[in-house]
Amino acid sequence: MAEFKNSGEEMKNFKGVWVFCEQRQGELQSTVLELVSEGRKLADDLGVELAGLLLGDNVEGLAKEIGAYGADKVILCDDPSLKDYTTDAYADVICDVVMEKKPEIVLIGATNIGRDLGPRCAARLHTGLTADCTHLDVDTNKYVEFLKANSTLDVDQMVAAGRIKMDDRNLKMTRPAFGGHLMATIICPRFRPQMSTVRPGVLKKGEYDEAKANAVVVEKVAVKTGDIKTQVVEVVKEAKQLVDLIGADVVVSVGRGISKDVEKGIKLAEELAEVLGGVVGGSRVAIDSGWLTADHQVGQTGKTVHPKLYIALGISGAIQHKAGMQDSECIIAVNKTEGAPIFDVADYGICGDLFKVVPMMIETIKAAKAAK
DSSP states (O other), rough: OOOOOOOOTTGGOOOEEEEOOEETTTEEEEHHHHHHHHHHHHHHHHHOEEEEEEEEEEEEGHHHHHHHTSSSSEEEEEEGGSSOOOOOOOOHHHHHHHHHHHOSSSEEOOSSHHHHHHHHHHHHTTOOEEEEEEEESOOHHHHHHHHHOOOOOHHHHHTTSSSSSSTTOOOEEEEEETTTEEEEEOOOTTSEEEEEEETTSOOOOOOOOOHHHHHHHEOOOOOOOTTOOOOOOOOOOOOOOOOTTTTTTTEEEEEEGGGGGHHHHHHHHHHHHHHHEEEEEOOOHHHTTSSOOOOGGBBBBBBBOOOOEEEEEEOOOOHHHHHTTSSSSSSEEEOOOOTTTTTHSEEEEEOOEEEEEEEHHHHHHHHHHHOO
């Protein structure tokens, strides 16, 4: 692969927003459609084209779905050697295409594949990568509004002092830092492309648009397979079953409030989730204390969810947790502390002992179901 010269002068030639469209066994991953929807907003703010980068074998049929969520075109790298993901094959192909076409932004889902692929590509392209992002902006006005709504910073003073430059068009990539205790915004002003892996579930998927699906342009790119060293011989699926927090319509989460009787608290959460057809989640305290496994964690250092109904049991509402659930359609909070921050984002709040309140909720729901 040729050496990539990423100079300040050459940066002017970079234009466009790209989304790596991860597919597995011919199906797009859900994070792709979230990224395409967000990429559309970024591209519109910059006045540039949005492209989906699709690799695989016989996957051209996915192009319409990518277009339906906002991509102007799909750059298709279709070859039998790309049927299954391997680091060397995908990194080689992506870096070759990026060096040829020079996008200014490349977005990748922070999946297992994305977390492997992103750093490899960034290193080869001699650019920076911000990992596990939860928010993206290129329009500084929108970024300022985001800061005002989600931080305690004196944003107006920062603007007045020139610490935030209103004409800055760099990609502002926000991610948790210091174990989720802080949020850091990172820019890559001297190198291109600007690269980011984005946590699944933090961005909202747009609406499917049939007209856009039919209008998408497919640009086929020849794949050079000579340097590929790895071949997938067999895929063995892990038997472990993880809770699907992101796809659930109802999430019932527990926090420090169950500490006086953890076993009973979790059992109540499981019963409430069961009668509502939902799943159980937890705050960072619940996971760090060993009450639930890591796949149950909701928050900046866990999963970001926006179900139809989110019930917080004994969760005080630290900013790190709220960032992972505050976009839920309906939030019910049960906490015995009247001034708990969780009530600030709740649609309905119950100030009381969850060990008394939850059994009443369960019985009321069961009775309502039986009466139908």
